[in-house]
Amino acid sequence: MDQLSHVPILSIVTYIPLVGALVLVFLVPKEKTGAIKAFATLVAAIDLVVSLPLWWAFDRTKDGYQFVEKASWIPSLGVNYHFGIDGISLVLILLTTIVGLIAVYCSYTAISERQKEYYVLLLLLQTFMIGTFCCLDLFLFYVFWEVMLVPMYFLIGVWGGQRRLYAAIKFFLYTLAGSVLMLLGIIALYFYNTTGFLGYKGLGNAPTFSIEALTAVAAGMPTELQIWLFFAFFFGFAIKVPMFPFHTWLPDAHTEAPTAGSVILAAILLKMGTYGFVRFSLPMFPQAAQHPRVVGIMVALAIIGIVYGAMVTLVQKDMKRLIAYSSVSHLGFVMLGIFALNMAGVQGGVLQMINHGISTGGLFLLVGIVYERRHTRMISEYGGLAKQMPLYATYFLILALSSMGLPLLNGFIGEFTILQGAFAKNFWWAFFAASGIVLGAAYLLWLYQRIFFGEITNPANAKLPDLTLREQLTLAPLVILALWIGLYPKPIFDVIRRPSEKIVQAVGGRVLEPPALALRGSGEPALPPDEPPVAAHP
């Protein structure tokens, strides 16, 4: 598979949707909706097919970035067009191409207005998302990171629900406010590497935005400066995750977005934030990330997110809003895992990023399906659907169980590993987080009960058709992935192990010898408590 290294495979995967979007804009007339749909699906499918070889060609034993492409872009600033991936980016890119295809395919009947623009935006969004995961240059990363907001803004604003305008601008403003602070952090880092700024003496190196180079440089910064920059980046990422208390844009954006928009938001866009933490915050500012106070704040926010998110989820009346709030809780888990700063925590966090994409993305799809039939998302409007839509009930059950972390399904593996990591650090972290799992079971089972069990009380539900083949085809891949990760997560752990080790080493955690982990392979590496518990709450 070494041939792949001679092809700019990452650029190809990234720009296929962009090219497809341009073809749609210029060559396909907007009246031919059938052709538009077919073409958009074809483009997304090609992108998926082209991205799949990455999985096999990727060398799991190597450290560092693979499939690297590098070209000079703005030499005056030291900016390069620099792509490359490690295991963490790899799984996220594959998730993006899978979800991208599903998002296009699930919109056939849901979107009836301005279809051409819709599919063009979906494809553009996909290019920007994949590009974000591929970047090895901080400047380029920022460009992709920002421009991604634009198509999402329009997806929510044009094809969204009642309060779409409010939700769209809120989404845009929140994320932009965070990322401009990150921009300052990037500039500061750049000057620390070159000529210095604000009284900090620069290192006098050649100007660069290379993530690898800057990571090495930043790790040697004085702790005080690291903490400043950590928080500059923190705002960019925490808003995107979203961590409590920056989460308020999320229920609005999720609820108002069209189904495909919600799916992409949940599955991919939220992961940008957690990806930022593992790719930048931890390795670049290790002293800040290990600082007891910083860890205390991060973990406290994560746990508040888990518990508060779950409690708010319990009382939601709108299905979509309910699932949106559950994301706050789930992403809290991811953050907890990452800031456990040990192998189990980080690996679990990364895996849970994927899991959340699968199960929550799937749940949004399911809500979208009944919404298309009934045009309401209120839980009280439903009841007894199990009899009328047995297939639908089955898919819903599997994905809900995966979301709540039932063994044999993907969520369990992720949550278990995260809890293990948290437990190794501090019993109480794991204790509070585990209560979130209990609450999660409560809101999901209760939701399921209210929608599916009992008699059909609302006559409007009496004649609902069950899933069509197309709808099943959008759900099936997610269910298969959920089962696969639940039963045999080793392949994914293998891919993310090396980069996770590097991150954990950077923040001073201990890494077990690879064989020990690989032999167990079950994805539940029984790590001994690798460090004494950190006094996290001073």
Place this chain on the structure above:
Amino acid sequence: MIFAFRTSDWILLSPELFLTVAGLIMLGLSVAIGKKREDFLAFLAVLMIGVTVAFLVFVAVQPDRAKPILGGAFVVDNFALFFKALILLSLALTVLASAKYVGSAPYPGGEYYSLLLFTGVGMLFMASGNNLIAIYVALELMALSSYVLAGYFKGEPKSTEAALKYFILGAFSSGVLLYGLSLVYGAAGVMGLPELAKFLAGTERSNLVMLGILLILSGLLFKIAAVPFHVWTPDVYEGSPTPVTAFFSVGPKVAAYAILARIFYVAFPKFHADWGFVVALVSAATMILGNVAALLQSNVKRMLAYSSIANAGYALLGVLGFHTGWGLWGILIYLLAYTFMNFGAFTLVILLESKGYAGESVSDFNGLARRNMPAAVVMLVFLLSLAGIPPTAGFIGKYYLFTAALKAGYAWLAVLAVVMSAVSLFYYFRIAAAMFFAEGEPSKLRGSYALTAVIAVCAVGTLVIGVAPQPFLEVLKTCVLGP
């Protein structure tokens, strides 16, 4: 001072001389050519500007051109050439954007074009000005012509109001500027900027000079519409004919930045710490007030007026960072980006003003995406660029300015600037929301060829600088003032 009049000096001023002649020709022709054939005048004006550009290219390749000419009154260095090119670009865009607008108004067009060209002459001289009095005279030439332009639609009360306000406040600010110049001259006894710097380097800091510098700064801040000298802007921008507004928002501002940069960079670097503090405060106030006030506007021209105030605040960050090597470079790249994106945005307003002079509220943009998709997408590009979202020219420009602020030690100002650019997105995207989300008139919208050309030029400029900034950055690096 001995004036050495060399013929070669006049060659270096050939663009200015030609443009003056061109303005006079236009004025003469306006008598002969009736209202019906005014398109010809517009065409002629663009042609004249084109010839001026040719002269500028000719000047650019002259050897030894960077030496002061006419007894040190002017200098044609790379810095001046850049500004001249930018000024001519904005002039040409303005003429093209005006053609239909002026043609359909009941006022003669010849005078309009000749006034525009005279404004251009003033601005070209400003870009080269190397001596306080030369700068002042050039500034006044520009200002007087622009007062008349503001009131060009003399039958419209708003236009007259704009002209009167502009004139009174402009005259006042010119007085302030002149007073400052006289104080500095009184202290130093020299007019040339390099001579001033030499004199000041050898003296102690004195109150007389400080007051002079402060007054000069105030006069120039008026021209670039920075807080607290901004109050004229919204009214003048709202009342002036829209092509004139578009022109005001770029041309004269660009020229004012040229002299602001030259005076403070060449003559007063010694007191950077003193005026730097004032500029920092002004910049902060300008960014806050411009952006916050823009949030409340429903008239597009007023909104863009406040947005251009806010933009002046960003550009002042570059003034602060003069000594870091990033500041001046940043101002140049930002002004280049700003010319394209701001003029482009105003051109869209012109395009929509089919209803005549009155219609210019944000709701005019309603449903533009359905009426003319390319126009809506292009406007979106301008708005994104104004808000500083990559990959557009505005992002590159802002990147440099924020960098300059951080490098100059004003971290708080950099934080304020980025937060304010997030705020700015809110009002820019009200227009975006109107275009794409709201229902509007069902009729399709078509622009004239001239307008389409202007919009295309601006869009291409905005995107190319954003995506491939390297060649521009390299050229502009050679255009910053030497030490």
